[in-house]
Amino acid sequence: MPHEIPSPDLPPMERLRQIMHLLRAPGGCPWDAEQTHESLVKHLIEEAYEVASAIQSGNRDEIVDELGDLLLQPVFHAEIASEDGRFDLDDVARGISEKLIRRHPHVFGESTADTPEAVLTQWEAIKAGEKGASDRVESGNEQGRPGAGYLIKKANDGLPALMAAAKIQRKAATVGFDWPDLPPVLAKVREEVDEVADAISGGTEGKVAEELGDLLFAVVNLARKAGHEAETLLHLANVKFVNRLKRVEDELRCVGLDLESATLVQMDEAWESVKRREKG
DSSP states (O other): OOOOOOTTTHHHHHHHHHHHHHSSTTTSHHHHOOOOOOHHHHHHHHHHHHHHHHHHTHOOOOHHHHHHHHHHHHHHHHHHHHTTSSHHHHHHHHHHHHHHTOOHHHHSSSSOOHHHHHHHHHHHHHHHHHHHHHHHHOOOTTTSSSSSSHHHHHHHSSHHHHHHEEEHHHHTTTTTTTTSSSHHHHHHHHHHHHHHHHHHHHHOOHHHHHOOOOHHHHHHHHHHTTTTTHHHHHHHHHHHHHHHHHHHHHHHHHTOOOTTTHHHHHHHHHHHHHHHHHHH
């Protein structure tokens, strides 16, 4: 017997919760029923990237659709956890509500933060205080002892490496460990390029890899100081390359060639032709 479809007259979030519950229940969907927190991680990451892509497209319907796919993920995780009483969606909503109130004392308290920069500084200070209290409870660490009160405790929180690098740099900047403006950051990128060249000329494979990593970190820092997210910039560059390569293929087909049969010179000529047309 098919399940009764939850009424569209329900509040939308409640209807979504009921649908997810039925998908996991006996007689529901075998795929949904076998999922775990761990198996859903890749889907959570993919959906977040698809939301970012939709936002960049500016297409309203695509943004709504992709945000819906992303919204499903916390609902799915909460349903899994509720089945053995660990937590549910109300616990998730309650937790984030309290966090927002706690970290916005300039809105819900007596603090003052008149600029976005001041808000971020205050947010990080409150967050650091919360984390410090949690660490003291869990480990008994005291200030001044090794392992106590590190500004950055780990290099990656499960983020893609470009995003993690930017997060680390922003964190360091909260205590003033940052370049004051763009010129020295650009100089650092040039320095790292020279070190890559030196490593390629006389270094080992491991040294080349290390210097390339340093160069990437410096470029992320340059993007951050220029007011951009490196992850987003690379995504846009990927899109631009793919779209341009498609037009190169179209141009080659017009003269009876394809990427496999064309020489590098012919591909370069087609590439430059496409670039000229893009610039108008």
